[in-house]
Amino acid sequence: MNGNADPMDEDYNDDVELDVEGMDQEMEDIPSIYLPPRQLIPPRTASDIDNIDAGTAQLGPEFDKAKCLMIAEVKVILDREKREVGKAGVERPHNEVLEKTLAYCTRFSAFTNPHTIRNLKRSIDPSKWYPFEVALLGNLTIESVEEARALIQSLDRTTMDDNEILNTLNELQNLRKYTAPA
Amino acid sequence: MFFLKHLHRTIRLPPQYFGPQLRTAVLRKLYEEVEGRIDGQYGYIISVLNIVEVGSGVLQPMTGLAEFNVVYQALVMKVFKNMVVDVVVTVVNTLGFWADLGPLTMFVAAALLPSYYKFDPAASPAAYVNEEDNGHEQRIEKGMAVRARIIGIRTDATEIFAVGTIKEDYLGPQPGV
Numbered sequence: 001m002n003g004n005a006d007p008m009d010e011d012y013n014d015d016v017e018l019d020v021e022g023m024d025q026e027m028e029d030i031p032s033i034y035l036p037p038r039q040l041i042p043p044r045t046a047s048d049i050d051n052i053d054a055g056t057a058q059l060g061p062e063f064d065k066a067k068c069l070m071i072a073e074v075k076v077i078l079d080r081e082k083r084e085v086g087k088a089g090v091e092r093p094h095n096e097v098l099e100k101t102l103a104y105c106t107r108f109s110a111f112t113n114p115h116t117i118r119n120l121k122r123s124i125d126p127s128k129w130y131p132f133e134v135a136l137l138g139n140l141t142i143e144s145v146e147e148a149r150a151l152i153q154s155l156d157r158t159t160m161d162d163n164e165i166l167n168t169l170n171e172l173q174n175l176r177k178y179t180a181p182a
Numbered sequence: 183m184f185f186l187k188h189l190h191r192t193i194r195l196p197p198q199y200f201g202p203q204l205r206t207a208v209l210r211k212l213y214e215e216v217e218g219r220i221d222g223q224y225g226y227i228i229s230v231l232n233i234v235e236v237g238s239g240v241l242q243p244m245t246g247l248a249e250f251n252v253v254y255q256a257l258v259m260k261v262f263k264n265m266v267v268d269v270v271v272t273v274v275n276t277l278g279f280w281a282d283l284g285p286l287t288m289f290v291a292a293a294l295l296p297s298y299y300k301f302d303p304a305a306s307p308a309a310y311v312n313e314e315d316n317g318h319e320q321r322i323e324k325g326m327a328v329r330a331r332i333i334g335i336r337t338d339a340t341e342i343f344a345v346g347t348i349k350e351d352y353l354g355p356q357p358g359v
Contacts, residue, residue: 073184103284
């Protein structure tokens with residue numbers, strides 16, 4: 001599996017050689033199939049996991065390293081999943097959750113063209129923006145820097161200044177307006 | 183909020199499946215057990231995207247089941263406190279309104295609507311109406327898109343339920359969507 005493969009590509013599921021040197025250091029650890037010896041698992045109580053505050057954009061160890069997707073990207077992936085459900089040969093039970101999610105994503109997907117989404121992701125500087133914030137920017141139609149600061153509380157930090165936010169918002173608006181539908 | 187996560191699950195197969203379709207049976211069981219369900223840590227597991235690895239089956243001495251450790255990549259949806267989302271209104275009544283965020287249900291209480299929204303029971307469909315001075319009226323009714331901030335989440339075995347507010351700047355009905 002190519003660690004840097006884009007899930008929106010048509011050939012994502014094809015086997016590609018593992019590119020060890022190209023692997024991004026920040027990626028999540030893939031669990032191993034070799035489990036440690038079984039131990040008693042303590043019952044799960046309502047703990048910190050339920051109260052992670054998105055205001056800091058730190059989502060806990062589970063989600064900080066996982067790839068965060070925008071609604072438009074999810075729509076592309078789900079469309080492909082729907083097409084491939086018949087092909088693989090293993091029957092999958094009818095997935096109500098998938099239908100609802102697809103309906104939601106179709107309604108709120110601001111971009112239809114996968115190339116636009118890729119361009120957008122490339123234009124946002126990952127060293128300044130947290131992935132969670134990038135996804136929020138892509139999902140919500142934000143028009144001004146004030147709106148961005150009000151809706152995404154984690155922008156309130158020293159490394160993020162208004163110019164940066166303004167530039168990114170302008171990029172987003174341009175991409176929304178001037179792209180041809182797929 | 184949608185994430186791509188690599189997850190792991192132990193699939194146990196009874197001996198009736200120990201035949202030429204063994205791997206297919208493991209995958210089918212995985213899809214049954216995981217797709218469309220909720221995991222406490224990861225939220226809704228919407229779809230299994232691909233299978234990374236299926237371990238060798240280990241026979242359990244007492245039960246005779248074979249255990250397979252499967253690692254797969256899934257699309258999960260999890261929401262967090264204080265995040266802003268767009269939701270679709272489904273039910274409106276005097277207590278507030280219910281809205282859907284894909285498979286997740288959110289409730290916004292009447293107390294968390296700005297005070298200028300009044301419930302209009304006579305309207306069909308029922309709606310919260312905001313009469314502004316310049317005659318420009320805003321409504322919250324079934325089928326509309328509303329932007330809300332999540333302030334609480336409850337997860338149980340069959341669904342995730344959130345509570346939200348629109349009593350802040352830049353939140354509320356989004357007419358263009």
